[in-house]
Amino acid sequence: MGILYLVRHGQASLGAADYDQLSPVGERQCQALGAYWRSRGLRFDAVLSGGLRRHVQSLAGIAAGLSQPDLPAVQLRPGLNEYDSEALIRSVYSGDLARPVDAESARQHFRLLRAGLRAWMAGQSQPQGMASYAEFSAGVAAALAHVREQCEGHVLLVSSGGPISTAIGQLLQASSEAVIDLNLRIRNSAVTEFSFNPKRHAMLTFNVLPHLNSPDQAGMVTSA
Template sequence: MSCVYLLRHGQASFEADDYDALSGTGEQQAYRTGADLARRGITFNKVVCGGMQRHGQTLTQLQKGYGAALPAAPVNRDWNEIDHHNVLGVFDERLATAASMRQYLMTQPEPEKAFLNVFTQAVHRWQSGKYNDDYAESWCNFRRRVLKALEATFVELEKGEQALVVTSGGPIALVLSSLMQLPEQNWFSLNWTLVNTGITKILRTGGRFMVSSVNEHQHLDTPASRSMITYK
């Protein structure tokens, strides 16, 4: 049996022009993740990092908290998040960039509710498969590349070995919904429940994948750090 730890990145800078960068809270979350893994004596034979800036920054802070050397981490862009600006921008051009989206949301009486509403509609359009040519990456291609990344990660592991993968909520939710055979439309709502630096563990034995745990975040669920539990 081998095991892959899927780690969602730390909190990104949602309200900044560059979302693809950790916030101060995100850096602390990642550091605490590393410290908690070290405290529990968890080791990894392989480490893989998605190709986004927030993935690399999360791994850097995690290593600081871990306090010991980790295996060199090759970048695998198949673990990248969906291009949410593309998905949103195709649905409504006012949402194509961080600046234009922020400007649009400022006109809404309930910005957070308005964002969730338009994002949900945009994702449903993307997932429908009716407009694949409109997007930089179709839902089917996103699904295919993430499952390919999961397979590629396990191929590198011998029996009894463990890997750490730093990725995003979208790929983790895709793996979960696929392995648990959930309806595809549940992927988006599942994605919203994943905590920044939460860990989901996937096992493989005899060629079969199994979900061992979902969204572990005990490193944040303490009186001193509960305020750092975030979802963006």
């Protein structure tokens, strides 16, 4: 039996012109996670990642904190890439979009994102430039199958809230609404653990931040 550690990327740049870039806080979150694992003697036997910039940067931060000399080469899997939030919102809303730079505009952003996710997952919309949700889900399932069939020991997987919540939904046979709720609750650099064997995965933990649990790290807990 092995353990799969699914990590959501560190804090990116919500509200900036380019979201796909870790913030300084996001870099520190990922380095802290790697250092936490190093302090507990954890070593990885395989590493999988999405190919987005925030995934690659998060993995670099984790690796820097982990300091594992023989860390395996990263297996990039497109099926672990996130959906396009703006395309989802545009599929259900044609008005002006304010950048989510304050509390009210962030609430509006996530209300519209939830509506876009509902329509996409139900097959009621086709956001521009995106695959169907069935294809997106199949990419996640293929990554999980690869872990079951090709990996053993401790496996690190770095991705985003969409693929991770979809993976959980597949394990638990959860409703679309439940998967959306999971998606929007996964925190930056949070860890979800699955046990696995060649036949199946099982969930052990969800959305934990053991590397950010001291009082002086309270300001490093983020969700967007």
